Amino acid sequence: MDEIMKRTPFRKLLYWLIPLIVAPLLGYTAWQLLQRSRQQALIHSIYQQQLDSILLSVNQNAWDRLNAWTSLLAIMVQSSTGNERRLEAELAAFIARYPAVAAALIEEGRSVRAAAARGPAARAARDSTTAARGTVDALPAPAIDPAALQKVLSDSSQPVARMFALAAQNYIRPLAIPWQPQGYTLLLTPLIARPGAEGLCAALLVDQRRFVEETVAARLRDTGRGLFDFVVRNRRSGGILYGSQTLAAADFEQTAPLWILPDLELQIKLRGMTLTALAGRQTRINLLFLAAVNVVLLLGVTLLIRNMVREVQLARQKSDFVANVSHELRTPLALIRLYAETLELDRVPDEARRKEYYRTIMNESARLTQLINNILDFSRIEAGRKVYHFAEEDLTEIAAGILDLYRFHLEQKGFSLQEELAAGLPRVAVDREAAGLALVNLIDNAVKYSGEVKEIRVKLEQRGRELHLAVTDRGIGIPEAEQQRIFEKFYRVESSLVRSTGGSGLGLALVEHIMAAHGGRVLVESRLGRGSTFTLVFPVRQNASQA
Secondary structure, three states: HHHHOOOHHHHHHHHHHHHHHHHHHHHHHHHHHHHHHHHHHHHHHHHHHHHHHHHHHHHHHHHHHHHHHHHHHHHHHHHOOOOOOHHHHHHHHHHOOOOOOOEEEOOOOOOOOHOOOHHHHHHHHHHHHHHHHHHOOOOOOOOOOOHHHHHHHHHHHHHHHHHHHHHHHHOOOOEEEEOOOOOEEEEEEEEEOOOOOOOOEEEEEEEEEHHHHHHHHHHHHHHHHHEEEEEEEOOOOEEEEOOOOOOOHOOEEEEEOOOOOEEEEEEEEEOOOHHHHHHHHHHHHHHHHHHHHHHHHHHHHHHHHHHHHHHHHHHHHHHHHHHHHHHHHHHHHHHHHHHHHHHOOOOOOOOHHHHHHHHHHHHHHHHHHHHHHHHHHHHHHHOOOOOOOOOEEOHHHHHEEEEEOOOOHHHHHHOOOEEEEEOOEOOOEOOOOHHHHHHHHHHHHHOOOOOOOOOEEEEEEEEEEEEEEEEEOOOOOOOHHHHHHHHHOOOOOOOOOHHHHOOOOOOHHHHHHHHOOOOOOEEEEOOOOOOOEEEEEEOOOOOOOOO
């Protein structure tokens, strides 16, 4: 592959192909990440607006309830002008009607200071309020001490003055004052019931828990529609007045104070996972999906490049195959033609020399026949039309016949042949012609790549339930990294010595296919400069007869 990569056309192709594939892939990944970040920000913004609208609705509902109380108290004061007993009775009825109001007082005056003074109606209202509240609860309800109220108003003169100033502009904004015992809030709200009564205000002692249960909780349930978890929490003590007791403050996503009761705050979140957790999980899923897509695409690019490399290799191997086959055909054909013409012209007077020429023509014809048979067999294998005819054969006899046929050829090339063919071996089911062709290919390779030491050994023996037919040479050897690839079609080891030696690159591929068809295998042991051993392994059937 390195040699192919160095070829200029292929390298230029990769230089164009990789940017064309990788650049859009990286751009698409960046665009997806950017889009998902924008989408998540938009979803989060919409969600926060929804939470804000829920909290706003709850606060507005509580504000409307206070405005209703203020209007009702203003009507009471207006209708009971000059009749303190009637005002006391109506205040008692008001407290009984609204359990969230623990006590109520009316303070009169034309100024802030006058509003801080306790009028005659306040004393009567306090007494009646306490009595009325006692008929509702088993425990006595807290009351408003006028003296304590007067002190609070004096200490809060500026906020009270601002409250009346806003009321003069028809904007009612109550003043919330912490009160004892804990859990209660004193609300001062101006009553503009008639001209000349600008300093009139109502003091309402609100039970925080009752107010939340009666006014806030119902609104939260109606607005949330079962999709949200919420609590109402006291900011000072941290106690939960309403909502889930199992959720920590950190679990909630939005917090807002209750307008009319500043000591309380509303907290809300999406039921189940928080939006942040959902967004994080979705982001992880999206990133994993995007990573998987990128991996698949990169894998596809890798496979594409590998296929391109293989196609280039195959094209080169086919080209080499044509060149090698042409060389293999040209050499024996040239010899045959030369010797045939010499004999035809009767230029060989010596009978021994004529026999040698005839033998050379026969040997070269055998070489041509073997080469053509290899090509034809390979063509049939590629087309799926190769048919083997199996029969119980004596492998020793087949091997001996092949060696006898090639003995003279080997001697002419200066090779010494050692035969170690065991006798009495079990017969095996083989295709006689195919088994002989496999052995011929191994002997032919041993001849081609033997180098200076021209020794070949052919050994046949039984090992367990297998017959091993081995061909050993003392040639150039095969690198370990190449030993599995030599059985690929058209493949030849990258070596100057191998390149200088003719060959089609089909012999070992045919040998492997033949052995696979026989249910056997071909083994190779080789060391560089020390030679190679190729072994044909034939399985022996359990009931095979002895030769």
